[in-house]
Amino acid sequence: NAGVTQTPKFRILKIGQSMTLQCTQDMNHNYMYWYRQDPGMGLKLIYYSVGAGITDKGEVPNGYNVSRSTTEDFPLRLELAAPSQTSVYFCATSRGSNEKLFFGSGTQLSVL
Amino acid sequence: DQQVKQNSPSLSVQEGRISILNCDYTNSMFDYFLWYKKYPAEGPTFLISISSIKDKNEDGRFTVFLNKSAKHLSLHIVPSQPGDSAVYFCAASDMKTSYDKVIFGPGTSLSVIP
Numbered sequence: 278n279a280g281v282t283q284t285p286k287f288r289i290l291k292i293g294q295s296m297t298l299q300c301t302q303d304m305n306h307n308y309m310y311w312y313r314q315d316p317g318m319g320l321k322l323i324y325y326s327v328g329a330g331i332t333d334k335g336e337v338p339n340g341y342n343v344s345r346s347t348t349e350d351f352p353l354r355l356e357l358a359a360p361s362q363t364s365v366y367f368c369a370t371s372r373g374s375n376e377k378l379f380f381g382s383g384t385q386l387s388v389l
Numbered sequence: 390d391q392q393v394k395q396n397s398p399s400l401s402v403q404e405g406r407i408s409i410l411n412c413d414y415t416n417s418m419f420d421y422f423l424w425y426k427k428y429p430a431e432g433p434t435f436l437i438s439i440s441s442i443k444d445k446n447e448d449g450r451f452t453v454f455l456n457k458s459a460k461h462l463s464l465h466i467v468p469s470q471p472g473d474s475a476v477y478f479c480a481a482s483d484m485k486t487s488y489d490k491v492i493f494g495p496g497t498s499l500s501v502i503p
Binding site: 322 | 391398421423425430431432433434435438478480482484491492493494495496
């Protein structure tokens with residue numbers, strides 16, 4: 278029972294490159310989220326999904342895209358990486374709205 | 390403008406003593422509060438929560454107190470143990486609206502000294 282699995286754990290990108298951060302869960306939770314954490318800041322919501330086929334923007338969606346074709350997977354896409362996207366990214370799930378979150382171990386991304 | 394504030398970036402406590410972590414919020418619509426704990430290189434994990442209909446919630450060594458009039462909550466850890474050394478995030482939400490309104494504070498790094 279792996280919970281929430283994120284890959285990769287670390288990545289260095291050059292400005293303008295693109296990549297996909299993978300997130301998969303085996304908890305059968307409908308709700309999934311992507312957060313970013315910058316040094317000295319709280320986690321900020323990028324995108325979330327309440328079920329397969331449904332996604333919506335969070336607080337800081339610019340520069341990112343998501344898709345949710347299955348309950349298990351919620352990939353986050355960066356199309357044109359910028360230094361401002363250097364951060365630690367966390368995927369999370371929950372059983373329902375306003376319930377406690379279960380987080381993956383994070384992806385540390387540096388854009389140089 | 391931070392809606393959830395944790396004004397102490399770090400805190401050091403002796404093993405066996407009480408740790409008190411504080412959190413202030415500005416949005417009076419918040420009615421559900423959670424604490425998460427984070428170890429290095431791991432994701433945050435849920436610790437304890439409290440609804441605004443209560444002023445105290447206890448789970449083992451962890452107690453959260455809520456003072457709605459002051460828009461303040463605190464997490465008490467008694468007794469503190471070295472394994473409690475982590476970053477603690479306070480989070481708040483308005484359960485009457487939606488899931489994208491969970492707001493996290495910047496965190497407090499707790500060090501418990503053996």
